[in-house]
Amino acid sequence: xxxxxxxxxxxxxxxxxxxxxxxxxxxxxxxxxxxxxxxxxxxxxxxxxxxxxxxxxxxxxxxxxxxxxxxxxxxxxxxxxxxxxxxxxxxxxxxxxxxxxxxxxxxxxxxxxxxxxxxxxxxxxxxxxxxxxxxxxxxxxxxxxxxxxxxxxxxxxxxxxxxxxxxxxxxxxxxxxxxxxxxxxxxxxxxxxxxxxxxxxxxxxxxxxxxxxxxxxxxxxxxxxxxxxxxxxxxxxxxxxxxxxxxxxxx
Amino acid sequence: xxxxxxxxxxxxxxxxxxxxxxxxxxxxxxxxxxxxxxxxxxxxxxxxxxxxxxxxxxxxxxxxxxxxxxxxxxxxxxxxxxxxxxxxxxxxxxxxxxxxxxxxxxxxxxxxxxxxxxxxxxxxxxxxxxxxxxxxxxxxxxxxxxxxxxxxxxxxxxxxxxxxxxxxxxxxxxxxxxxxxxxxxxxxxxxxxxxxxxxxxxxxxxxxxxxxxxxxxxxxxxxxx
Numbered sequence: 001x002x003x004x005x006x007x008x009x010x011x012x013x014x015x016x017x018x019x020x021x022x023x024x025x026x027x028x029x030x031x032x033x034x035x036x037x038x039x040x041x042x043x044x045x046x047x048x049x050x051x052x053x054x055x056x057x058x059x060x061x062x063x064x065x066x067x068x069x070x071x072x073x074x075x076x077x078x079x080x081x082x083x084x085x086x087x088x089x090x091x092x093x094x095x096x097x098x099x100x101x102x103x104x105x106x107x108x109x110x111x112x113x114x115x116x117x118x119x120x121x122x123x124x125x126x127x128x129x130x131x132x133x134x135x136x137x138x139x140x141x142x143x144x145x146x147x148x149x150x151x152x153x154x155x156x157x158x159x160x161x162x163x164x165x166x167x168x169x170x171x172x173x174x175x176x177x178x179x180x181x182x183x184x185x186x187x188x189x190x191x192x193x194x195x196x197x198x199x200x201x202x203x204x205x206x207x208x209x210x211x212x213x214x215x216x217x218x219x220x221x222x223x224x225x226x227x228x229x230x231x232x233x234x235x236x237x238x239x240x241x242x243x244x245x246x247x248x249x250x251x
Numbered sequence: 252x253x254x255x256x257x258x259x260x261x262x263x264x265x266x267x268x269x270x271x272x273x274x275x276x277x278x279x280x281x282x283x284x285x286x287x288x289x290x291x292x293x294x295x296x297x298x299x300x301x302x303x304x305x306x307x308x309x310x311x312x313x314x315x316x317x318x319x320x321x322x323x324x325x326x327x328x329x330x331x332x333x334x335x336x337x338x339x340x341x342x343x344x345x346x347x348x349x350x351x352x353x354x355x356x357x358x359x360x361x362x363x364x365x366x367x368x369x370x371x372x373x374x375x376x377x378x379x380x381x382x383x384x385x386x387x388x389x390x391x392x393x394x395x396x397x398x399x400x401x402x403x404x405x406x407x408x409x410x411x412x413x414x415x416x417x418x419x420x421x422x423x424x425x426x427x428x429x430x431x432x433x434x435x436x437x438x439x440x441x442x443x444x445x446x447x448x449x450x451x452x453x454x455x456x457x458x459x460x461x462x463x464x465x466x467x468x469x470x471x472x473x474x475x476x
Contacts, residue, residue, distance in 0.1 A: 207323055234325050236462030246325040248254030 004029035004168055004198035005050060005085075010064035012045050012054055019045045021222045022064070027168075027215075032190055032199040034209035034230065037219035038245065043202045046219065047170045050200065051085035052078045068167060083111065086161030090173040092153035094145030094160070100127075100136050103145040103156055107164045122163055130159035131189050151182025158189065169193060171201040175208065187212050206246055210234045218242045257322045261331060264314055268335050268342070271307040272386050274300060275342040278349035279382065279445060283375040285356045286438060289364065294353035304346035311339045327459070334459035338389065341448040341455075345382065348441045348448075355434040355441075365428045367435045368417040371442070374410045377403065378442045378449070385452040392460045400453035401465070407446035414439035 005027035012020040020042045027033050035043040048054040049062045052073060066073045073081045094103050104123045105113075113119060123140070127133040132155040136143070145156050154174060161169060171190075175183040190199055190212045203209050209216050210230055217227040218237070226233065226242045237243045244250050278297050285293035315336050318324065324332055381403050388397035418436045422429045457465050 206325060210325075235329060237326055243326045247328045248257060250253060 001031075002029040003027065004068065005200070006065070006067040007050070008065040008067075010046070010049055010062065010066060012042070012049050012062040013060065014045075014057065015059045019222050020049070020062075023224045025217060025224060025227055027198060027200055029198050030194055030196070031215060032194055032201060032213040033215040033217065034213035035200065035202045035217050035219060036204070036206060036209050036246075038250075039204075041219040042222040043219045044172055046224075047087075047172060047200055047202055050168070050170055051087055052081050053087060083107070083164045084166055085168040085170060086164065086166035087170040087172065088154065088157050088161055088174045090176050092150060092157050092177070094148070094153050094156050096144060096146040098145055099141045100143055100145055100148070100156060101140040104159045104163050107160060111164060123159075126159040126163040127156075129162050129193070130155045131185060131192070132156060132159055149182070151178050151185060154178060154182065154186060155189065158186075158193075162193075166197060168198045168200065171199065173202055173204060176204065183208070206234070218245060220245070254322070257318075257324070257328075260318055260322070261328060264311070264318065264332070264335055267307070267311050267314060268339055269386075269390065271304065271311055271339065271342050272389075274304050274307060275345040275349070276379075276382055276386065278304065278346050279352075279375075279379060282349040282352040282356070283372065283379070285353050286359075286375075287372055289356070289360050291357065291360055294357050294360075297349050297353040301346055301350050304343060308339055308343040312336060315339070327462075330459045330462060334389075334455040337455050338452050341451045345445050345448050348445045351441045352438050355437050359431050359434045362431050365425075365431050367428070367432055368421050369414045369435050369439060370410075371435060371438055374407065374414070374439060374442050377410070378407060378446045381407070381446050381449040382452075385449040385456070388453055388456045392456070394457050394460050397453035397456040397460075400449055404446050404450045407443055411439050411443040 003026045005025075007023055007025040007027070010020055010023040011018060023046060025033075035046060037043045045054060050066055050073075054060050054062050055078070062074075068084055071084075073085070095106060098106065101123055104126050105119050108119060108122055113122070124133060124137075127136065132152060135152060136148070136156075145153065148156060154177075158169075158174075175186050178186065187208065190201070193199060201209070201213060213230050215227065216230045216233040218225045218233065218239070218241075220241055226237055226239045228238070232238075233242060234246060237246065278300055281293050281297050281300075284290065285297065315332050318332055381400050384396055384403075385400045387393065388400065415436060418432045418439075422432045454465050457463055
């Protein structure tokens, strides 16, 4: 197995508060890695550091190494990092005034793709990969992204992220606002997407982590307490704190 | 996110399987007593109690399956429920062995008493202490005691082989005593199976507490550790 993202001694701050205390993790390529932990444990901060979204907060900063392949993401322009490492958020955030087509094409246009034929092709391919094409192909340019259901909006956001061909996709509780059917669609999608990219997913739903991820990391108070294969974490974790959390003995 | 209600239900599951364990243990005790005292009334009690054990098995399974479906347990809780489901099946089989034993005892009571070359009470005493230790290891989550049970099984196997050898010789020498000897042989074999169930329970306790699968001899290295 190859490593897609190598995290070494990653620390993050909000003002003077240290939110991550030196995280080390090797994220395996073409696998899904779940990040779990109680609220405020640093799991969202952690994945936001992986594509430099953390630093968009003016009082936030991060320190340490995050490498995608051979590239150190803190030595690259942030825009380029976010093209390589896409992100999907808890609440779907399509551009409300744009059509479905424009939503998917937005990132491409920003990166300089202007050829209509190329755009059409990539938009269709991305929507197909996001398992949304069949539902929207007839209204691509007529309907706005905001007119779709919550589950469809989330898949639209995934299509938008896929359009710029990322190597890694970060998902921050992507299903927490969705019904079970939409959740199942996203989970199926994660399985498909793993064929071509690497996924890191933050979730509060431990059943979801166990369903979609091969690896799971448990965060607590800014520390990565345990990182192992998912089946090990959920059947026989090594650390008592992990066990206490996943069995509901604290949290 | 503390799951107080769920953990209360796990305690309830433990109480229920312990109640069932009490019935199975009592069935074996009564069956052995029926053998030593050649007591038909005790045999009948074991037969009468079988329904209650079977009913308890279904109830424990149902409760455990409900918890699996409704609570989606993880880690030690998941292992506990899986262990309970398996221990439940073993306890029901212990009840069945007790029934098998009293059926043989009922045969023997109809025949003249023979001085058979087999010490069933001694074997039964060891088997009962294995069952007791296995259940105590479950109650206390004591893997050392569970390992002790795994080791004790070898001695029961040895006693069973010895019973087979001695009773075979006896049958050849005294064909008239072949029927009670066969009954005694069957009782020894049933006791040996009870010991196997105690071993299974001990293995399940180790799985529950330590997450280690020690079945099929994998426990030998663990037992030495």
